Amino acid sequence: MNSGMYSALSGNIAAMKRMDTISNNLANVNTPGFKKDKMTFEGLITSATTPPAYPQAKTADPIMQKETVYIDYASGPVSQTGNTLDVAIDGDGFFAVSTPSGTAYTRQGNFRLTADGTLVTTDGYPVLGQGGQISIKGSKVDINAKGEISVDGTAAGALNLVDFPKPYKLTKAGSALFVPSGAPAATPQPAKAEVRQGHLEGSNVDTVSEMVxxxxxxxxxxxxxxxxxxxxxxxxxxANDLGKL
Structure with a gap:
């Protein structure tokens, strides 16, 4: 293949992958606690003396070697909702939730109650407290800055706020869920952040920037x-001109 055409095709493939990332970000612009993805590309000049992993010509061919997708963990805008079960994290950290695949972590704090009083996420995963799942049975729910929960003036547990060493080695397990990645997987530690009841962290996707x-x-x-x-x-x-000669 012509070296110039190969470079252009590499650019097309890269553009399609980047479009997928941008589209997913825009689709989750209204998802609470969502963290946008970003993509970077690494180019490499290859030649006959440095064989690449792709077909090459006799001359140096600039090719798209690989792309890297990473998560932007910047905080999203926090808005006041007045809902007693909406909780936003002020600082670094995550809520711990129980999923069928094990413990996952999220900053999506728009919780709700099941029929039996279990505190769960919008996807129905139980929110984990420092002693396991949290059960709320009562009318007046108060959550202080430390995540301690009281129902009608009686202690009902505390949210399990955790954090990980930076840079975060996490992968997405859903629109707003994260799980540790790598070997060995990072061990969660108590977070130093505070929580704000009646507030909700939104997506950190900037619509205008993504559209640009x-x-x-x-x-x-x-x-x-x-x-x-x-x-x-x-x-x-x-080919046509050569055929006439």
């Missing part, structure tokens, strides 16, 4: 596509 990136990405894709068509036209013209 989408426009830039589309233009880049179109530019790569025009390069491919140009090389294809040149190859067609060369």
């Amino acid at each position: 990136q989408m426009i830039e990405n589309n233009r880049y894709f179109e530019a790569c596509q025009r390069v491919i068509l140009s090389y294809d036209n040149m190859a067609t013209k060369a």
